[in-house]
Amino acid sequence: MTASMNIAIAAGGTAGHVNPALALAEELRERGHHVTFFGETRRLEGTLVPKAGFDFQPIEVTGFDRERPWTLVSALWRLSREAKRLTRLFEDDEALKPDVAIGFGAYVELPLVRAAAHLGIPYALHEQNSVPGLANKQSARGASLIAIAQPSVAEVFEQRGAASGRIVFTGNPVRRSVLAGERSRGRDALGAGDDETLLVTFGGSLGAHHLNERMTSLKRDLLAIDGVRVLHSTGADDYEATVRALALTPAEAERYVVRPYIDNMGDVLAAADLVLSRAGASSIAEIAALAVPAVLVPYPHATADHQTTNAHLLVDAGAAVMFPDARIDDDAFADELLALLRDDARRDAMRAAARGLEQARAAQKLADALEGLV
Structure with a gap:
């Protein structure tokens, strides 16, 4: 049996990201691990995660609008700020510092993934779709594990520099209530x-x-x-x-x-x-x-x-x-x-x-x- 771990999960924005993350969290909790979610209070995760009984750490990030390219500047600034804040948070609080982190594909994962990489914490990604989102593609090279729900997506991540041996077909987790x-x-x-x-x-x-x-x-x-x-x-x-x-x-x-x-x-x-x-x-x-x-x-x-x-x-x-x-x-x-x-x-x-x-x-x-x- 694996010793109890602290596991950080970042998932947000839509039910398609949040529900698979909650399904994983339910399984991890059943195994005796402690799970903390990172996400935006104002988005769906801010409601669903506390309702499911998991710890929730709010972060403040924004995506950028491709039709308004100037919004990229503020998005990158907030991303950098939150990544640095999480890095300091994990350095100052060993109880909160994760043993492993995982992101489920939305831009909300980026501060957690970057903080984990900076501290040498292994991080994983999960991709639900056959067309990966930008956040997962940007994070692929340094991931210790990329879990996919569609076999065809493996090639995309290999093209982004991910080692083929780190790409694993797991399927898309489904909540226990279903x-x-x-x-x-x-x-x-x-x-x-x-x-x-x-x-x-x-x-x-x-x-x-x-x-x-x-x-x-x-x-x-x-x-x-x-x-x-x-x-x-x-x-x-x-x-x-x-x-x-x-x-x-x-x-x-x-x-x-x-x-x-x-x-x-x-x-x-x-x-x-x-x-x-x-x-x-x-x-x-x-x-x-x-x-x-x-x-x-x-x-x-x-x-x-x-x-x-x-x-x-x-x-x-x-x-x-x-x-x-x-x-x-x-x-x-x-x-x-x-x-x-x-x-x-x-x-x-x-x-x-x-x-x-x-x-x-x-x-x-x-x-x-x-x-x-x-």
Whole structure:
């Protein structure tokens, strides 16, 4: 058993950065390590981290706006100031000084990473996406470990000077609240019987509109299949318009449920027989961790089309099928979606393929790798 360590984590800005970091922190806490987060009080981490019961050290940094290049000066000044402050903090307080540090890709990681490097503390990076962010690319050369969730991203980090032996595929950690999802509990909450086939579709408030439109056009075909039940999460921005467009009768509404968002994702994914969704890094991780067969429609305007690369993790394993957004109005998309709802054996094979990715063990793999640095 590894001796108890102090581990510093910097993650912030979006749920896509913060939730994987919290998933790792939960695993590290379970192993007896002490975790301290570094981030911005005004951003999402300032709420989620204390709520999860972890120590939180505020730092003050800002990104820069590429359309306003002069903001780079103030961003670099704050970064340098905070890196020096953290260096002094760790020198003056041995109890707070980490044995190892890890950043999850946002610019908020840079002061922690630079302070660790200055003091000779090993630091790691975790990259959730198939297109690395600027902060991780800048920090790659000196990292003792670069954990990736997409195999294809390894080449990018090698080009930035990272040693190939320090790049490890761990997957994207998923929080225990999601991993603890139960099929029976989720189906009970949705009123789905054991003999029904549950389709869950979601896309988030960003980029879900086309999926919502296509689901509306397929309502009758979906409900024409005996035993099919639908949970359709529209995203908050598109909820009212989608409800109006669906115009569900009382009988249809018993089998077709519409919500603006899903707040019990673990139970819902565990209950699902098939998922239709975008291919953001967190969605891919959660779908894989719960081993749900999936039809993926990558968001077409994502940077460098990284959602398509994200989707290939499941598609190449045989756990999902993928359609470009521009093709979902074609008959081939409808035919594939409806055929999967009718084909239990094919979905079983896709579920087995997803389990083979061991995405549910991503937090454990990353924790193992961190322990190996000390």
